[in-house]
Amino acid sequence: MTANAVFSWLVVALAKSAVLLLVTLTVVAYLSWFERKLVAHIQSRLGPYRVGPHGLLQPLADGIKFLFKEDPTPAGVDRFVYFAAPFVSLGLAMSAIAVIPFGPPDAQIEVFGHRTGLAVANLNIGLPFLFAITALGVYGIALAGWASNNKYALMGGLRSAAQMVSYELALTLSVVGVLLQAGSFNLNEIVASQDGRWLGFVPRWFFFPQVVGFFCFFTAAIAETNRSPFDLPEAESELVAGFHTEYASFKFAMFFIAEYTSMVIVSCLATLLFFGGWQSPFPEGRWFAWTAYLPNLALLGGGVLLLLDGLRYHRRGKRIALALLGVILLGAAWLCLAPETNRILQGPFWFLAKLFFFLFVYVWIRGTLPRFRYDQLMSFGWKVLLPLSLANALGTSLLVVLRQP
Amino acid sequence: MLVLEHLWIILALPLLGAALNGLFGARWPKRWVDAVAVGSTGAAMLAALELWREFASLPAAQVPWVKSYFPWMVAGSFRADFALQVDQLAIVMLLVVTGVGWLIHIYATGYMAGQGGYYRFFAFLNLFMFFMLLLAMAANFSLLFVGWEGVGLCSYLLIGFYFLRQSAADAGKKAFIVNRIGDFGFLLAIFLIFRTFGTTDFGPVFTAVGQQPAENSFGVITAIALLLFAGAVGKSAQLPLYVWLPDAMEGPTPVSALIHAATMVAAGVYMVARCGDIFVHAPAAMTVVAVTGCLTAFYAATIGLVQTDIKRVLAYSTISQLGYMFLACGVGAFAMGIFHLMTHAFFKALLFLAAGSAIHALAGEQDLRRMGGLRAKIPWTYRTMLMGTLAIAGAPLFSGFFSKDAILWQAYASGHTALWLLALAAALLTAFYMFRLVFLAFHGAPRFEEHAVHLHESPPNMIAPLVVLAVLSVAGGWMAAPVLWGGPNYFEEYLAPVFTRAATVAPRLMPAGEQAHALELLMTGVAVAMAAVGFFVAWWFYIRQPQRPDKLAEQFRAPYTLLLNKYYVDELYGALFVRPLAWLSDQVLWQWADVKLIDGAVNGLAATARDLGGSLRRMQSGNTRSYAAWVILGAAAITTFVYLLVR
């Protein structure tokens, strides 16, 4: 490739990464808000509602707080590692986003007269790449725990190292079934291979043949992201705050963002591998033509809701804000009526819908299940999840062998 | 074409069952073990039926249907694939094995209920099914031999199932060792085949044989045939290697029925039929086969006359029936041999199972002298037993009638009159001792204290297989019925494609035409008459004048004791082979060779090594890194050497 091509490719890639970074950060911020709200309502509390209407500005406030808090460095830490660890986790988590296709490769947008798909990079080995990232994710936590020279932190780090290594096996093996059926590592191709319908209406998502695999995958994924009920590395009841006990302000924020980002990534993976990625659950055909306008409907509904809710809100400033937001959404709904925009929107819309569903499940589980005991965690991982995913892989391979002539 | 494409399925099912039961059965409830064992064999049977269906639609050009799955052994010019083969012969074997095997599995769930090692029993039984099916479907001698040895192993394991009983353990060992002798011959035969034809695959070997003329002098093919037959003699308990089969009755009755009556012991016949192309090229070997078979048939029948253990009587009758099959093969009527194999599988399995049911009813009593009068108590067992007896005795229109008389007729028609006469006598004896068994066991007055053992008919899961087998042993031969009015024998016609080449090489000079048919009918009449005579003698002795047999025994004490002690063959073998061998291995091999030679050498080596080490150990500094340095020095030296080579 010529220097010019390299350059333009580089520019576009950088631009896309930047956009993606911003989007991800926002999503993560609001994910935290969403989680707090949802858990609050599960426990019949209100959750944040002071800062902004419905506490919508809470993430912003948190961010500011993170930035301006004092950032002490405890004595006797291993400085280099102590500072490197948060960067490691955040960097890895962010770089994983890059290979995730949010829409079909043919839905391309024009950037600087340079057509480009909806993913930053379309790797031949997208899935192994993601697993590699996940595999490296251990270091951030383990090293943080070790470096901060605090026995609770060390315990947290050790636990997370053991836990993540154990569940990584199940995570990888549970996907083997999908790989066998898709016959490719490329995420785009995996999604493409889920195209079509069984009996004309059941989408050919790998979830249906791979129920067991999906169960193993999602469980292992929750453990891999150290979320409840597997959040032992930061089990406050026993380890203060686990590996990030000694971390404050911005460095803590990095861990925080990294964790939520990995949640997002795992949900994206679940969507791509088991739920047909960006594909619409509705079959093609005349009867379902209207489903193309579901995104608009969603925006419209959201806008209307916000408007009504805003008009009933008790304080003026927030009333205006909400109403404005509603109007903006309505405007977006109108914009998306344009066929070109609509076409490009389809993929991302369904993708995000599924993604949102999984994030919801994440928070739901956290709000519902109690935390594991450590030995339970280990024995579950090794004695239940691993054999189950192995059996699943075996069964699938047998199926594939018998299927082919 | 599912099964036809994936022949291995039929094998995999019983193997899976064996694995599951063997691994987890110990912890499983009886229900599950039953489900796995019966289910796997039942599925195998269904697969076999499906295979039959699919095979029927196969063009004749593609028969035998061979599928090679992966190269199993490759050494120099030798190559044996894991290849399975299906032709009419194999189909018959598969159906018989899976069908009878399935029924016997069901029966066993009732018979073995509540016995120690229940799961172990079924694991072994399934494993046996696997090896038997492998034997039936193997496409080369090497794989055939695997199945051959496998069934032998399972037979050993199951004979010694009650391994706490010394006699059972010994019987198992005896079966194994006696079979070794035959297998040795078989192995030599395989080596010879490879040496002669450069392969062990059936197709090439048989075609290669087919191109040669039948050798009338003693040549390599005759040698091969005789060695193969040695293997068959061992496996199928023919003279002189039959001694293991009676003792094999130590095993549980279902085992005796499945392995030592229906399927495994018939493997020899199957193998001879499979290698028919080889045998027909060796007339001498054919004669040997025929004579051996015929002699065995008569000899075993005579012993059967006086035995008092119900299962041993059946065992000797099995030996003699196998003799009939070999007689058939020997006179070139391979199809007839297989036909008798099938019918025999039906009625002999039935007889064993019924006997087992009787033993079950009597709480383990096997001695005919302490039975009697069971007819009223266990009617179903009695009826089915009677069916089996009529079948084996060759009563008209029963399955045994068609197969056995066909064999007799073939023997006569192919001009072996002496053999025919002997076989006829054997038929008479057969009828006699079988009815003797029935009368002793089921008629007359009970000869056991009834209050001690409370009689009970067996549970339905034991009766049902009996009934099915009874139906089979009545109707199993009807596909040969048209012969009676000069029609074709459909079974023979079905198998014909397998034996066409053999038939062309050694055309059996069968008298054809009207008077031939009349003659055949006449012969049949004679055979039936013989059976009738046997029946009446038995009736006279054991119903009319029950005290008569003992009187006879008094009068002819010498022959009686001779028969009762089975011609003292075991003692003879013991004196001739066992004791000298024991002495040799004890005095020479152990005391001298092992202790003095081998141990001496080993200890000497050890001593030298110790001394060397003692002198060398001064080099050790114990510092790991200096060791590392030494290692690197070595590496560098080698690299330098290479470097000099390169430059």
Add this chain to the structure above:
Amino acid sequence: MTLDAVLFFVFGGIAVAAAVALILLRHPIHSALALIVVMAALAVLYLLQGAEFVAAVQIIVYAGAIMVLFVFVIMLLNAAREERTNLSRAARYLGVPVAVLLTAELAYLVWHASSANPSQAAGRTDVTRPLALMLFRDFVFPFELTSIVILIAILGALVLARKEP
């Protein structure tokens, strides 16, 4: 200077630097981190040579599992910086020159062993599929053997590391 030449020198440089760091750093954790960097750099070099899957495995297994084990053990044993002791005689007088010699010779040898002509397989796109076929067809026996090796290793590790009751 083509793109992958640049990449080669960059990442090769990183690898060598990290390897040197592995030797010079005094705390095992730092050495481990250095080694991880080496592995990552090597993974990139594999990518440059079109060995995508090997690169992925390199990261997943080597950096993601084996090195985690190392780090884990170091944390568990809470290993301290290694104290200075004088080299053992053999190591000093033998190790240094021999190691250098060895490196030089190896470099020379492989340099000459590899003919200068660039590869035919450079342009291969999808190596994963043929790789899998080769691994599971031609090398299936060694493959199964390695699985047994792993099993034995697991047992051995268990038996060794188990705390005596």
Add this chain to the structure above:
Amino acid sequence: MPASWYLALSAILFGLGVVGFVFKRNIITIFMSIELMLNAVNLALVAFSRQLGELQGQVFVFFVIVVAAAEAAVGLAIILLIARNRQSLNVEDVDLLKL
């Protein structure tokens, strides 16, 4: 990029591994130097496989990695034992092998 460069690089890495093997005192670090050598070998294998257009090289890389994993498991277990029994990770404290 001719393969010879990769090979030279692998040779250098291997040499560094050797040096670390001889000079480090901490058992774990020594062990890591061995891993470094293995990695160098892997690089050479990949380079050769690319140059010859054959995939055997990469297959062997897999085997090397597997063996390395097994070795790491057992080796670290042994190191654990040593540390437990003599409260030290210094090789020079482990010298009972001498006469």
